[in-house]
Amino acid sequence: MRPLDPSRRRFLALTAASAASVTALGLPAVPAAASPAGHGHGDGAEPDFGPNVFVYDPTTPVEEIQSTLDQLFAAQEHNEMGLDRYAVLFKPGRYEVNARLGYYTTVAGVGAHPDDVEIHGAVRVIGQPDPNSPAGISALTNFWRSAENLAVTPTDWSNQWAVSQASPMRRVHIKGILWLEPGNGGYSSGGYIADSKVDGITINGSQQQWLTRDSELGGDWTNGVWNQVFSGVVGAPAQGFPDPPYTTLPTSPVTREKPYLFVDGAGRWRVAVPRLRRDTAGTTWAAGAPPVPSLPLSDFFIARPTDSAKRINQELSRGRHLLLTPGVYHLDRALRVKHPDTVVLGLGMPSLAPTTGDAALRIEDVDGVRIAGVLVDAGPVESEVLVEVGKRHSHRSHAGNPISLQDVFFRIGGPYAGRAVTSLVVNSRHTLIDNIWAWRGDHGKAGTIGWTVNTAATGVVVNGDDVTAYGLFVEHYQRWQTIWNGERGRTVFIRASCPTTRRARRPGAARPATAGRPTRSPTTCVSTRRGGWGSTRTSTSRWTSVATGPSRRRAGPACGSTTRSPCSWTAAAASSAPSTRPAPRWSARTAPARWSAIPDPPIRTPAGRAPRPAGVRPGDVTRIRRNTLHPSSRARWESRP
Template sequence: MRPLDRSRRRFLTLAAASAASLTAAGLDPAPASAASSEADRPDPDFGPNVFVYDPSTPTAEIQSTLDRLFAAQEHNEMGADRYAVLFKPGRYEVNARLGYYTTVAGLGRHPDDVDIHGAVRVVGQPDPNSPAGISALTNFWRSAENLSVTPTDWSNQWAVSQASPMRRVHIRGILWLEPGNGGYSSGGYIADSKVDGITINGSQQQWLTRDSELGGDWTNGVWNQVFSGVLGAPAQGFPNPPYTTLPTSPVTREKPYLFVDGDGAWRVAVPALRHDTVGTTWGAGAGATPSLSLDDFFIARPTDSAQKINQELSRGRHLLLTPGVYHLDRALRVKHPDTVVLGLGMPSLAPTTGDAAFRIEDVDGVRVAGVLVDAGPQESEVLVEVGKPNSHRSHATNPISLQDVFFRIGGPGVGRAVTSLVVNSRYTIIDNLWAWRGDHGNGIGWTSNTADTGVVVNGDDVIAYGLFVEHFQQWQTIWTGERGRTVFYQSELPYDPPSQGAWRSPTGRGWASYKVAGQVREHEAWGLGVYSYFNQGVDIRCDRAIEVPRRAGVRFHDMVTVFLDGSGGIERTINETGTPVVGSYGTSPVVSYP
């Protein structure tokens, strides 16, 4: 392939391993940014896997990079390469197809500052197990942010499953969420975005759209489509159609994002806390978003040690993680209030000694966004801890937030962790989180990638939007804090229990997916789906998908259980309510409980 035009790029010194990786992928292992339009403001050094473009860059050069990244990443599901392509304000005529671990983002203050004429899209993959021959069931770990797309085809396709968010995006036309021909898909998440045309849900089994605007119809649903604070959302209809519609989102704070200001300075926007929200943050009449200078951030590379990163955090610096895999011999410790930790290009944090990846003190305003966390072969008790046990400090006016944080136990390799996420701090906001005990990839097996629970919430007044928790070996999610709220929950039970005896909880056969502790007095959740696919050829039963104390203050809305395939199934949807979905395809919707 033709090398990138060196006359237009600023070169960086590369680590040998990164250079070898890029060369193997057919990419020039030198470019990192386009020339700055301000001679006295050179672009930051984000390393070799970040590509920054401005409108003066030849379209052919940009398209060549996008095509080569897609060729390298289209099937690189468990690989170590990570990339980000960033566009300064202007118009671009390109077709960006996103493979694994690829982020495409604009660098404007407003999404419309970057105008992509063409596409920013995700397409389906061949799937011999799908009647359509194509699916999006494993289209994970990619994102689009802070730009507008004017489709030059009939639509902009975004055929994704979990961990592939679209945030702060303006689609100036039709948005198509399935791979085509009815091929399977299992998404998905949109926030702070606007779609001018219709949105074709198609085969998407479930989806959360939060604080956005739909200019046309949402065409259909399958099992669990949730809309929270969305202008133009379809009316409440669960279970037929399967729409759960909340007029507003109770409390939100959008994800931080990079932008370049009018003077060419790089900054990180830190959106403010909002209550009872509806629509985007950037519509007509929206005020300026607070921001921080990128000079206040330590720009980390995968070659940096945990000790070095912790030294920078202890000095009160914010942290920007550039693309790659960070092998950590100790946890990264966030101790200062209002610290921002922002991942660029879906970096992975991989503990190597059985410690956590992150330990966050019980302080105000910490924001962690855009990172993967991969369990290592030495078992970790927890991968991310928010606050110490018995934290009681109120963070009502300035909460900790976790956004686009994705956990994996197995997949890239053998991994073990008792619990992925423990939240002890009050008022924490969880916004699009996927905790996944791997069902395919490397190091997969009942006694190999061991993991009890995905998410444990001990803090009071915690809210979760878009909680995806799958395949753990005991309860998927445990909630012990008071006044917790969940808006959208999706969970597959573990595929691989070898026997009923190996998968039995203190309350009966199997382990409920969503467990609210018996002492909890108040809890509320909307739009929950729990599915079974026991694939070991053994009749495995789960007595109930959701297990909660029966009292007036514990309220659940719009739940469904689904038998996907395999053997056995789920007997009840919530406590003793619902019908069995056992032995063959079926669903059991429950509109409200109690």
């Protein structure tokens, strides 16, 4: 018998592994031979999404559905760095189930309207035991899961959604109380809600920060810790920052909701592609809303993790859209999106993992591309960039039909010892960024985390003009969190957090002065040439700075939003254009007057970064001083041996 070629062996191995992961849960698996990895389907046919997608209708026994949900949760509750991905889809109807979501699990309705799928019970995320929390429980690592396009009538006193980053709730109708914390005041670090409605009160509880966009609140939003932002939310609390910590914008300047799967009245599967909207408030599906444009699912290539990057690129080059089914896609080359209006939609948190040092995804400077619902993992060979939108020096206007990135999450380290210089580079004008979490891991599997292990210089670089970002979460990068070079940029909510580990000192080197605080990395939290209405900066050193008023920042390590201490920073909102008004005043709560740093990390920095000040060389021990109590003072660099 002739031996199998390597690509065929890989296909069979990955298919068997996927089926085995489902079979191990005691759930029925689709045989690998039942359908080839070809994956289009006729308009009237039931699509084959592979063994990790479960599709239910009201005729399915409720015991079967509940058993599946319970087994998935048992497998995924603590599987933070695992490779399994799942999606549970509900066709229109009523279901009496309690869906608890673990890692890499999506629960979604596939009706044309959220109320077409009624869950009587719960779609919820609960806290995890945490010995470091005074409450003994937290949601600080409840990442990578989602709920979409359904209605929930809680049969308990509330529907709990205790999440942190990368766990969006979109197009959901909560017919009762929404509870966002794990309980007992346990820590939580969310979060994101869009195009949703809550009939009752929303209990924010311990959530450090949260962004709610284009939604409707029927009851009160209770309390808040650091930063709660509301953009285009009907029923939002009044502006009150910093006490209470609410930043409220009456409308969102420009939005386009995430694409979603649904089944039409004739039983045909389609993908909705919502329109661009401007100056909006409330949901897209309120009474009187116009029909949402859609595409037949037959126009999509339904990809499996067993498909090669070459095969997927062939389908994209033919002008087909792409639906990524759950799993991890190991890519020996970048996926390339070249045609206008292409939709790339992930189902069940699929991961794109480059293996050869190329990017995971490159998007040409064309109109209307939509990328949604994917996780990008850096691979073992360092990539210059993981996702690139447009080419450098792109100048084409996309004002009427922008490129959009929605629920796109980046990870450096954790399941692998990944490396990347920059996670996301946006060169195209008018790009919409809607809920991004770029995370250089501070915990993960053994051997995947360390200052010289999971290296990453910069989280996000925005070179394009007129870019709008909602929910820009960027954390733990070793040099820069965000570099914004484009003009007329707008942001609504930024979170930037410096790393929790630092480069080891050279033997015999003097320890930098810390003014009684822990010295960590020399990472810089940067936002440049972007108007800002408000920002909050907090840190493990327990001090807070607050800036208010539109501002224009010049690029450079000494700009007003630069830090040289362990910090996290969240910006509430941004103006529609850079302002010529003076830079905002900084107020401080027990704020140190000086920040100090240790040597720069031994890693490359991305093209387009602001130049290093004269006389400061890579490897120098540098100190940046800024008197935060006097806004007129200028930050200065000093170099010492």
